[in-house]
Amino acid sequence: MNLEEFKKKSEEEIALAQKEVDDVKDENSLNLFKGKFLGKNSNLTSFFASMKTVPNEEKKDFGILLTNLKTKLNAFFQKKEEELKQIALNHRLEKERVDITLPGYQKELGSKHPFYAIVDDVTDFFLGLGYDVAEGPDVESDENNFELMNIPKDHPARDMQDSFSIDETTILRSHTSCVQARVMAVAKGQGPIKVICPGKVYRRDNDATHSHQFGQIEGLVISEDATFANLLETLTLLLRHLFGDKREVRFRPSFFPFTEPSVEADISCFECNGKGCSLCKHTGWIEILGSGMVNPNVLRLNGFDDKKYKGFAFGIGIDRVAMLKYGIDDIKRFYANDVNFIDQFRKE
Ligand SMILES: [Zn+2]
Structure with missing residues (x-):
């Protein structure tokens, strides 16, 4: 080529x-x-x-x-x-182009359980007044639950709280008052004390407004100058915080073994404004909580000098407050884990 x-x-x-x-x-x-x-x-x-x-x-x-x-x-x-x-x-x-106009995957956000909405609300209120938060176990000694709260063995006051026994000396706590004993033990007779103690309590109870499990927030103040007037003012502020500024608050004499004198607090009915309706059983008033000045026996039993120190205590039923505030008809709804129920309390 x-x-x-x-x-x-x-x-x-x-x-x-x-x-x-x-x-x-x-x-x-x-x-x-x-x-x-x-x-x-x-x-x-x-x-x-x-x-x-x-x-x-x-x-x-x-x-x-x-x-x-x-x-x-x-x-x-x-x-x-x-x-x-x-x-x-x-x-x-x-x-593989990403279509940014498509809606993304929505994460389903939960909502706060009405029980804990009340716990958080009341806790915030008392933190604002300078209180601490104390907690105790649900399984408690008979001594803390009853004896140190001035309810000795075989005392008829025990009948007011039908408790669940674990063994001879241990029970599921029947109220949060037992945390008072724990707080006072830590303080070793030295005030002042200002605490609230939220938690679950257990009693043999069962109807629309009672459950074997429910919640309480205990409050305890011990100081050299705590007065009955301080207690009434504190509870009036709390109840108006929970149910509105227009609520009238009244106190009725009552009996609790761990307080003397004891009172129960009522608020004027927010449904009928005191005129009388089915919610307030036509009395115009709704019972909310029990309280009183700490019984000197309780101070002494827990190592405090009752000549030097005075105190007041109160117990708020968490479920009861939530039922009244949100118009819930049956306490069992709190413990049924029904998403449809809890979802109603979503804050958008
Ligand atoms: Zn009413």
Whole structure:
């Protein structure tokens, strides 16, 4: 093959490759193209092989043409390879495109249980008055629950609280008053004390307004100058905080073994404003909580000098407050784990 012939063949090869590269649409046909024009059995390879038959004086020109041919064929291949890569990338980008106009996955947010809404509200109120929060275990000693609260064994006052026994000396606490004993034990006879103690308590009770499990928030203040007036003012502030500024608050004499004197607090009915309705049993008043001045016996039993210290205590029924505040008809709803019920207290 002389130089002229080779030049012609080389141009034909370039023209053919140019035409065929346009038909390459995917990786498969690109590989076929590469094999045909650049592979072992390609014309290019056989041109290189025929170099040895070319006369020496033509070798240089022949070589230039051959290199030029190889460069052009390679260029066709590389350009197409790049094009296909880009097409594949665009395709992927298109397919995996994030549609930011679609709504995202919504996380279902829970709502606070009405029981804990009251606990948090009352706790915040008392923290604002400088109280601490104390807690005790649900499984409590008979001593803390009864004896140190001035309710000795066989005292008839025990009948007011039908408790669950674990063994001879251990029960499920029947009120949060037992946390008073724990707080006073830590204080070792030294006041002042200002605490509230929220928690669950347990009694053998079962009707629409009573459950074997319910919640109380105990309050205890011990200081050298605590007065009955302080107690009345504290509870009046609390009840107006819970049920509104317009509520009248009245106190009635009552009896609790751990307080002397003892009072129960009522608020004017928020349904009928005191006129009388079914909620207030036509009395115009709703019973809310029990309280009183700490019985000197309780102070002495718990290591406090009752000549030096005075105190007052109160107990708030968490479920009762929540039932009144939210108009809940049955205490069991608090413990039924019914999402539809709890969801009503969602604050949007
Ligand atoms: Zn009423």
